[in-house]
Amino acid sequence: MSRIIKKxxxxxxxxxxxxxACSLPESGASSTPTTAPFADIEPAPTKIATxxxxxxxxxNICLGHEPNTLYINDNPNPAAMxxxxxIYDGPLDSxxxxxxxxxxxxxxxxxxxxxxxxxxxxxxxxxxxxxxGNKIELVQGSRVYPSGCQDTxxxxxxxxxxxxxxxxxxxNFSFISDLRWADGAPLTADDSxxxxxxxxxxxxxxDEFLLSRTESYESADVLTTTWRGLPGYRDNDYxxxxxxxxxxxxxxxxxxxxxxxxxxxxxxPLGWGAYVVDEWIPAEVIRLVKNPLYYRADEGFPxxxxxxxxxxxxxxxxxxxxxxxECDLLDxxxxxxxxxxxxxxxxxxxxxxxxxxxxxxxxxxxxxxxPASFDDGIISGNDRPQLLSxxxxxxxxxxxxxxxxxxxxxxxxxxxxxxxxxxxxxxxYTSNIELYSYSSSEGSILLDxxxxxxxxxxxxxxxxALNVADVPTGTSLELxxxxxxxxxxxxxxxxxxxxxRECGVGIxxxxxxxxxxxxxxxxxxxxxxxFDLAQFAMGTESIAPRCDWFSSASxxxxxxxxxxxxxxxxxxxxxDEACQKASFTLPNAPSFExxxxxxxxxxxxxxxxxxxxPYLRVAASRVNLKGFSLDPSAKTxxxxxxxxxxxVIAQEVATNPPPVEKTSTPIPSSSAPTAAPxxxxxxxxxxxxx
Numbered sequence: 263m264s265r266i267i268k269k270x271x272x273x274x275x276x277x278x279x280x281x282x283a284c285s286l287p288e289s290g291a292s293s294t295p296t297t298a299p300f301a302d303i304e305p306a307p308t309k310i311a312t313x314x315x316x317x318x319x320x321x322n323i324c325l326g327h328e329p330n331t332l333y334i335n336d337n338p339n340p341a342a343m344x345x346x347x348x349i350y351d352g353p354l355d356s357x358x359x360x361x362x363x364x365x366x367x368x369x370x371x372x373x374x375x376x377x378x379x380x381x382x383x384x385x386x387x388x389x390x391x392x393x394x395g396n397k398i399e400l401v402q403g404s405r406v407y408p409s410g411c412q413d414t415x416x417x418x419x420x421x422x423x424x425x426x427x428x429x430x431x432x433x434n435f436s437f438i439s440d441l442r443w444a445d446g447a448p449l450t451a452d453d454s455x456x457x458x459x460x461x462x463x464x465x466x467x468x469d470e471f472l473l474s475r476t477e478s479y480e481s482a483d484v485l486t487t488t489w490r491g492l493p494g495y496r497d498n499d500y501x502x503x504x505x506x507x508x509x510x511x512x513x514x515x516x517x518x519x520x521x522x523x524x525x526x527x528x529x530x531p532l533g534w535g536a537y538v539v540d541e542w543i544p545a546e547v548i549r550l551v552k553n554p555l556y557y558r559a560d561e562g563f564p565x566x567x568x569x570x571x572x573x574x575x576x577x578x579x580x581x582x583x584x585x586x587x588e589c590d591l592l593d594x595x596x597x598x599x600x601x602x603x604x605x606x607x608x609x610x611x612x613x614x615x616x617x618x619x620x621x622x623x624x625x626x627x628x629x630x631x632x633p634a635s636f637d638d639g640i641i642s643g644n645d646r647p648q649l650l651s652x653x654x655x656x657x658x659x660x661x662x663x664x665x666x667x668x669x670x671x672x673x674x675x676x677x678x679x680x681x682x683x684x685x686x687x688x689x690x691y692t693s694n695i696e697l698y699s700y701s702s703s704e705g706s707i708l709l710d711x712x713x714x715x716x717x718x719x720x721x722x723x724x725x726x727a728l729n730v731a732d733v734p735t736g737t738s739l740e741l742x743x744x745x746x747x748x749x750x751x752x753x754x755x756x757x758x759x760x761x762x763r764e765c766g767v768g769i770x771x772x773x774x775x776x777x778x779x780x781x782x783x784x785x786x787x788x789x790x791x792x793f794d795l796a797q798f799a800m801g802t803e804s805i806a807p808r809c810d811w812f813s814s815a816s817x818x819x820x821x822x823x824x825x826x827x828x829x830x831x832x833x834x835x836x837x838d839e840a841c842q843k844a845s846f847t848l849p850n851a852p853s854f855e856x857x858x859x860x861x862x863x864x865x866x867x868x869x870x871x872x873x874x875x876p877y878l879r880v881a882a883s884r885v886n887l888k889g890f891s892l893d894p895s896a897k898t899x900x901x902x903x904x905x906x907x908x909x910v911i912a913q914e915v916a917t918n919p920p921p922v923e924k925t926s927t928p929i930p931s932s933s934a935p936t937a938a939p940x941x942x943x944x945x946x947x948x949x950x951x952x
Contacts (some may be wrong), residue, residue: 263945267900270765272581272679277427277651278599280583292378293358293585294365297511300817301402301422305526313659318567318568318582319566319567319568319907319908320567320569320570320908321566321568321569321570321590321591321906321908322569322570322572322588322589322590322591323344323569323570323571323589323591323593323900323908324571324572324574324580324583324589324591324592324593324596325341325344325401325570325571325572325573325574325586325592325593325595325596326340326341326342326347326573326574326575326593326595326596326597327340327457327573327575327595328341328544328545328573329341329342329345329506329548330573331522331528331529332345332346332349332527332528332529332530332531332539333521333522333527333528333531334346334390334457334466334508334522334531335460335464335466335518335522335527336464336522337467337468337660338947339529339595339653340482340594340595341571341573341593341595343897343898344571344593344595344798344898344899345539345550345571345686346374346531346898347437347535347550347898347900347901347903348535348536348550348569348900348903348904349531349533349534349535349537349538349550350506350533350534351364351365351534351535351536351556351557351904352364352365352366353366353435353498353504353507353897354363354366354501354502355505355901355902356731356762356893356895356896356897357415357893357895357896357901358449358806358893358895359687359689359895360805360895361805361893363439363440365438365534365557366435366436366504367436367437368436368439369501370433370434370435370500370501370764371405371501372848372850373850376430376433376434376435376436377432377433377434377500377501378429378432378433379429379430379431379432379496380409380429380430381409381427381428381429381430382409382428382429382430382431382493383425383426383427383429384400384426384427384428384493385419386398386400386402387401387573387714387836388398388400388402388421388424388493389405389477389492390404390406390428390492390493390494390705391406391475391491391492391493391494391495392404392405392493392494392689393405393407393414394779394815395405395742395810395815395845397474397475397492399523401420402421402422403404403419403420404415404419405418405419405420405421405488406418406420406427406428406494407428407494407846408426408427408428409427409428409429410429411656412840412844412846412847413846414839414842414843416630422679426546427538428493429493429494429496430477430490430491430492430493430494431489431490431491431495431497431500432488432490432491432815433488433501433503434482434486434487434488434489435454435487435488435489435504435629436486436556437450437485437486438910439485440557441534441557442555442557443507443509443512443532443533443534444510444533444534444535444538444553444555445512445532446555447509447511447561448511449487449507449534450481450484451455451481451482451483451484451485451486451487452481452510453465453507453508453509453510454479454481454487454504454506454507454519455479455481455487456507456508456510456513456514456654457504457505457506457507458479459707460508460521461473461505463517463518463519463884464518464522469505472497472503472801473489473911475492475494475495475497476489476503477490477491477492477493478490479505480556487504487505487713489503489504490638491503494626495906496846496848496855497846498845498847498849499524499804499806499847500564500805500848501587501816501849502804507534509532512526512910513526513527514517515775516763527884529542530542531808532552533553533554534556534557534628535553535556535762536552536553536556536558536563536564536595536903536904537551537552537553537569537903538550538551538553542582545573546572546573546574546787547570547572547799548570548573549567549568549570549571550566550568550569550570550571550596551568552566552567552568553781553842557902560796562906563904564887564903564904565888565904565906566906566907569903572588572589574589574596575596576745577596577597577598577600577601578601580592580596580598581598581604581605581608581882583600583615584614584882584883584884585608587684587884589884590883590884590887590904590908591881591882591883591887591890592876592881592882592883593881593899593900594879594880594881594892594899597949598880598881598882599855599878599880600673600749600752601752602648602673602676602880603674603879604619604664605882606674606800608882609882612885613885614882614883614884614885615882615884615885615887616880616881616882617694617880617881617882617883617891617892617894618879618880618881618892619877619878619879619893619894620676620677620678620685620687620771620877620879620894621685621801621878621879621880621896622684622685622688622718622801622802622803622876622895623685623799623800623801623802623877624680624683624685624800624801624873624875624876624877625751625754625797625798625873625874625875625876625877626683626797626798626799626800626870626871626872626873626874626875627663627758627795627796627797627871627872628791628793628795628796628797628798628829628830628870628871629650629656629659629661629772629794629795629830629869629871629872630650630794630795630830630831630833631651631792631830631831631832631870632648632791632830632832632833633645633646633650633692633792634783634784634791634792634793634818634819634831635792636648637819637820637830638736638767640895645731645795647733647734647737648732648733649733649737649741649794650729650741650794651731651732652712652730653867654708654711654712654868655709655712655714655867656868656869656870657696657708657763657867657869658699658705658706658709658714658868658870658934659705659762659767659869660705660711660768660872661698661699661701661704661708661765662700662702662703662705662706662761662762662764662765663698663700663701663758663761663762663872663874664700664757664758664760664761665699665700665758665874665875666677666679666758667761667902668701668754668757668758668874668875668876671753671757672750672757672909673874673875673878676878676939677875677878678872678876678877679873680699680873680874680876680939681693681695681697681813681866682695682862682865682866682873683808683809683811683865683871683873684807684862685806685876685894687717687894688941690807690858690859690862692862692863692864694789694859694863695859695862695863695866695867696863696866696867697866699756699788699873700763700766702761705765706721706765706766709739709765709766709767709895712730712732713727713728713729713731713733714726714727714728714739714766715727716727716766721763721764721765721766722763723766723768724738724739724740724766724767725738725739725766725767727739728736729910730930738768739766739768739796740769740770741762741767741768741769741770741794742770742772742793742794742795743755743758743759743770743771743772743794743795743796743797744771744772744773744774744779744787744795744796744797745772745773745774745779745796745797745798746774746775746776746779746798747773747774747776751773751797752773754797754874754875755771755773755797756771756942758797758874759771767793775786779798782824783818783819783824784820786824786825786865787827789823789824789825790818790840791817791819791829791830793833794861795853797874798825799877800827801877804899805895806858807844807858807861807862808827809837809840809844809845809858809861809865810827810841810845811828811843812827812828812830812832812837812855812865812870812871813828813838813841813842814828814834814838815834815838817826817831817833825911828870830870832868832870834864834868836864837861837864837865837868840857840860840861840892841861843857843858843860844858844860844861876894877897879892879894883897886908886909886910887906887907887908887909888906888907888909889905889906890902890906891903899920
C-alpha cells in the first residue's frame with residue numbers, strides 16, 4: 263500500500279529549575295526593631311534558600327529486546343516500534359477496528375469528498391491494475407474493469423487502439439495546523455512527499471505493494487497531500503495511503519542509503535511526537551525526554567517527563583524487575599505468554615496489573631485440500647489420495663477438534679474460539695454462519711456418513727474408506743500433522759491430535775524448525791503445498807479482512823514462482839467471486855458488510871483452514887500505572903504513550919522522595935555480546951532550535 267549538507271547545530275532541550283530566593287535574618291536577631299535602624303552596623307548576611315530540585319515524572323518501560331534501528335525504512339523490530347510511537351504520533355491510529363486521525367484533520371472518506379473515484383482515459387502501454395488485481399502494462403487482451411464497472415459481469419478485454427476509460431482513486435490528506443518538528447521547524451506536506459520518495463528509494467518491503475499501485479503522491483498545498491492510485495486499483499484501506507512525514511530540512515543532505523547507517527535517522531530520528539531521544543546506552547537503555555514543542559503540550563501531555571526504555575528479554579527477569587520497581591510497564595515485546603498464570607496470580611493479589619487482548623492474527627489448522635502434485639490435472643499412483651477434498655470431511659475434522667480446551671488450557675481462557683478467518687470481535691463478524699463447537703460424537707457420525715468407517719469398532723485405530731468419493735476403498739484416514747517446534751504449538755497440537763484420534767482419525771505429529779517449515783516452494787512443505795494438516799498463523803495490520811488469502815489467484819504454484827498465501831490449495835469459483843466483490847467494495851458502501859460476510863459464510867462452510875485461536879497481546883505493569891490500555895486492532899501497543907504515567911500518592915512523595923535514577927545499571931539482555939563491550943552512551947545529534 264502507499265507508504266540526505268549535514269548540519270551541526272545545538273538542540274536545546276532543558277527542563278527549567280524554579281529558582282527562588284528570600285532574605286532571612288541571622289538566628290537570634292530581633293525581628294522587630296524598637297528604635298531606628300543603626301546605620302553603622304553591618305546588616306546580617308542574607309541566606310539564599312536552595313530550592314528543591316524539580317521532581318521529574320519518570321516512566322520505565324521494559325522491552326523484550328533492543329531496537330535494531332529507529333529508521334522506519336529499515337524494517338524496525340517490535341521493540342523499535344514501541345520507541346517510535348513516542349517519537350512520531352500517528353498520523354492515524356487504528357483503534358476499536360476503526361481509524362482515528364491524530365495529526366490529520368480527519369480520516370478521508372468518499373462520503374465527505376476528500377476521497378473520490380474519477381474516470382480517466384487509458385491507452386496501450388499505460389500501467390494499470392487488471393481485473394485480477396495485478397499491476398500490468400496495458401496491452402491487447404488485457405482484462406480490466408472499465409469505468410463504472412464493479413463486478414465480474416462487465417469486465418472488458420482491451421483492444422489495441424480502442425477507447426477505454428478506467429476508474430482512479432484520489433485521496434486528499436490534510437494536516438492539522440501549527441505542527442512542528444522537535445527542533446522547531448514547521449511540519450509540511452512536503453515532508454510527507456519526501457517520506458514517499460525515501461520509501462521508493464529504500465525499496466521498503468512494508469510499502470512495496472502500495473508503492474507499486476501508486477501513480478503519484480504530491481503536495482496539493484502546504485498542509486495537504488494527494489494520493490492517486492493506478493487506474494483500476496480499488497483499495498478499501500485507502501484512508502491509510504499516507505506516508506509518515508520525514509524531516510527534509512534535517513535529512514536532505516543524506517541519501518536514502520546513508521540514512522540507514524546514520525545516527526541522525528537510525529538512533530536519534532527527529533520527530534513531532536511527545537518525546538525525543540536523549541541518550542542510547544547499547545544493551546542497557548534508551549532515554550527519551552519530553553518534547554516541549556509537542557502539539558498537545560497545552561493539554562498537559564505528555565504526562566511523563568522522561569521515559570527509559572530498558573531491555574530485558576528474559577520474561578522471568580522482567581517480572582522480577584517489575585516487582586522490584588525497576589520496570590513500570592512490561593511491553594508486549596517481552597514474551598509473557600508462558601507466564602500468564604503467574605501474572606494472573608500477581609494481579610489477583612494486588613501486586614501488579616495484568617493486561618491481555620486478542621490480536622488480529624489467527625492460528626489456524628490449514629488443510630491440504632489439493633497438493634501441488636494435482637496441478638497437472640493427472641492423478642497418478644504416486645499422488646496422495648484426495649482424502650480432504652470433500653468439505654464435509656473438513657467439517658467433521660472441525661467438529662472433532664477440541665479448540666475450547668486449547669483456549670482454556672494453553673491460553674488460560676483469555677481468548678474466544680474463532681468461527682471464521684477473522685476474530686469474533688471484528689465488527690464484520692456474523693454469527694449467521696456454520697458453527698463447529700466440539701463434539702466428537704457429531705464428528706464421528708459425519709465421518710461415518712461420508713464413508714469413513716470404524717470397521718473394527720476400535721476408536722483408537724484410524725477409520726478406513728468405504729465408498730468415499732475419489733478415495734480407494736480401504737484407505738486409512740491417517741494424516742500427517744506438521745507445525746513448528748515452539749512450545750505453545752507443541753501444547754496445542756498434542757491436545758488437538760488427541761481429540762482427532764477420539765474420532766478415529768490417525769494423526770502423525772511432526773515438529774519442524776522454522777527454516778524448514780517455511781521453506782519456499784516447490785520443495786518446501788508449506789509453499790510447495792505438500793502436507794495434510796499444517797498449523798501456523800496468518801495476520802494482517804489492515805482492518806479490512808483479507809479474504810484473498812483463500813482465493814484461487816493466491817495459490818502458490820510454478821506460474822507465480824510459488825508465491826501466495828493460499829497454501830491449502832483451495833479453489834472455489836463461488837468464493838473467488840464473493841471475495842472479488844468484497845475487495846472491490848469500498849467502506850461505507852451499502853453492500854460492504856454484506857459482501858464480506860458472504861465470504862465468511864462460504865469459508866465457514868468449506869473450511870480451507872480451521873481457525874484455532876486468536877493470538878494474544880500480554881502486558882503487565884505496576885498497580886499505579888495510569889493511561890495504558892491494549893487495543894486488539896492497534897498497530898502498536900503504546901499508541902497513547904503520551905497519556906501513560908506512574909501515579910504517585912502525595913504522601914509517598916513527601917516521605918519517600920524518588921530515588922536518584924540509575925541509568926547506568928546494566929539490565930540483563932540476551933542481545934548483549936558475550937564479551938562485555940564498552941557501553942558508551944550515544945548522544946543525540948544537534949539540530950537548530952528554530
